[in-house]
Amino acid sequence: MNTLDNAIRWILETRPRRIVAFTGAGVSAESGVPTFRGATGLWKEYRAEDLATPEAFRRDPRLVWEWYEWRRSKIREAEPNAAHHALAAAEIALESRGRFDLVTQNVDGLHVRAGSRRVHELHGNIFRVRCAANRHRFDMLEPPGEIPPVCDCGSLLRPDVVWFGEALPSETFSQAAEASSGADLFLVIGTSGAVYPAAGLAQLAPRGTIVDINPDETPFGRVARFALRDTAAAAVPPIVQAVVEALS
Ligand code: BJW
Numbered sequence: 001m002n003t004l005d006n007a008i009r010w011i012l013e014t015r016p017r018r019i020v021a022f023t024g025a026g027v028s029a030e031s032g033v034p035t036f037r038g039a040t041g042l043w044k045e046y047r048a049e050d051l052a053t054p055e056a057f058r059r060d061p062r063l064v065w066e067w068y069e070w071r072r073s074k075i076r077e078a079e080p081n082a083a084h085h086a087l088a089a090a091e092i093a094l095e096s097r098g099r100f101d102l103v104t105q106n107v108d109g110l111h112v113r114a115g116s117r118r119v120h121e122l123h124g125n126i127f128r129v130r131c132a133a134n135r136h137r138f139d140m141l142e143p144p145g146e147i148p149p150v151c152d153c154g155s156l157l158r159p160d161v162v163w164f165g166e167a168l169p170s171e172t173f174s175q176a177a178e179a180s181s182g183a184d185l186f187l188v189i190g191t192s193g194a195v196y197p198a199a200g201l202a203q204l205a206p207r208g209t210i211v212d213i214n215p216d217e218t219p220f221g222r223v224a225r226f227a228l229r230d231t232a233a234a235a236v237p238p239i240v241q242a243v244v245e246a247l248s
Pocket of ligand 1: 024026036037052166191197230232233
């Protein structure tokens, strides 16, 4: 049965050592960062194709930047929640006893702010920018003076995130794929599984290792050992606490 108690019991019995947490927008929902899909998702008001593509940026860089600035301001106001903190604490607690990889589709940086260290950001980071000519890449934490911002080299700056039709950072993806195929516990937290190739990482996880944490049904539920229909802030802390306990 898909209960938190059963999942905890299984973790205590099997004592997983190689843990991957694969997160999506839902892990930050309880921090007040909107998700992409679903009733309150970002795509309800804005179409992805209008804003998160290279074509959209070429067509209307100002509109795309205004959307990103709105999101950046929401993320600046947000704080990591109990799920982010528990994942960071588990990584530190397991340092010499296991391996903990945090693979995230999120661009909000909240896992790093919570203290996670081995973080693989598959879709980039919203507080980093690069120039459209692809020569310069740097952090831009504050709002730009002008929108759209321009690089010293004269070309437009864009958020250093992965838009539809663009390749994921290859080294980051390879590291995530390697960790996924070696996992003995693969936690899927707060993702709809709608976007590839990120969602395909779960197919690399060895059979019977997936625990899906999401209040809604997901495609991972069908293959998961446990599908916990709960929020991240409620279910992640007891699950990772069990991992730490099992290895103590
Ligand atoms: C809670 C909760 C709570 C709520 N607790 N949970 C194979 C099949 C079909 C299509 C493709 C395919 N392979 C590639 C494609 C095309 C495309 C794609 O996947 N399209 C699909 C939409 C159909 N993929 C791409 O284009 C990718 N690139 C690519 O394939 O390149 C090929 C290439 C190779 C070589 C050279 C050139 C090209 C790139 C994908 C980039 C995705 N980018 C975005 C935007 C990032 C920047 C930004 O933030 O603006 O990434 S789109 C958006 O979706 C964002 C997210 O990271 C990603 C995933 O969304 P996520 O995290 O799952 O969020 P939601 O909203 O969907 O779900 C939230 C979940 O949380 C829900 O389930 C809720 O229930 C749950 N939840 N509250 C826990 N409290």
